[in-house]
Amino acid sequence: MNNSRRKFLQYGFLSSSVFLFNGCTLFGVTTPYATIKVLQNDLVPQAEELEIHVISYMHIVFKHKRIAKSDKEFLKNGVKWLNEESIKSYHKEYVKLAKHQRESLLQSIAKTSWGESFLYDIMNYTFEAMLGDPIYGGNNKQAGWKWLEFQGGIPRPKKVYI
Template identity: 35%
Template sequence: MFLNTRRTFLKCTAFSTTALILPHTKLFASATILDTLALAQRDLYGDLESAPGFKEINSRAYLSLILTHSRIGEDSKKFITNGATWLEEEAQTLYKTPYTSLSYDERQKTLESTATYKWGESWIDAMLRFIYEAVLGDPIYGINKDSSGWKWLNHVSGLPRPKEPLL
């Protein structure tokens, strides 16, 4: 048998588990899962004139934190990363091109098509919630830089604010 030694078994399972769950895993040999997720979030965020810039809210870092944190359920993490795979599959179906290589308009049409599926609607809802959390979250988590989301909404944070990240 191929997996006849414990060492071989551990090597194989460690490699395959790592390849499946890490957000930096290559997806369709073009981009990482996190690249696809971050671009999808950027496309969902849009260009609201008065809103803080997408770079300032740092949603990518927040999503990376969510995907690696021990308090976030594995089912939730899997749904997020599966969504990136499904989005890539939809881009391939529509344009025969990876999502990250599409034009802005093509990515918008891919998201619109994705939203027609029950899983797609739920996944887009989850991505939007993570964007909102990044806009409204405390800057101690590396998001909402310079409190730009709070300033945009004229929000005054409650006191006391956290002294260290809880996630």
């Protein structure tokens, strides 16, 4: 298997399609990657400003065998549910909403059990990417550490452990 095909298969979860329904009608198709990227920027805008690569970190999370399949499925379902709520409220996918509409939608879903858990998980992974060792792909050039004026642990890992 060549390297580009291997990468494609590794990242397949984030690039896999999520079908969005409005009632019983197919409304659209999105990817967890697209929604998570916009969502994490809405929740923690400093991550984008610092050029933290949350999605690179998420690739590691989604391909790692120690992350429960049920946790990965919950994230994928959360993307689907978020988009379905967006369609119900605004007749658009989450990534196509104006910023104030996304904020309103997030406030609304945060009051639900699934929404609170989903937003918690996204924020948790975002902060892990921002504050973890750069070897894990998120904390680009130690930007998260510099932002907090934090000195990373020594010795630093030489390989990815998760």
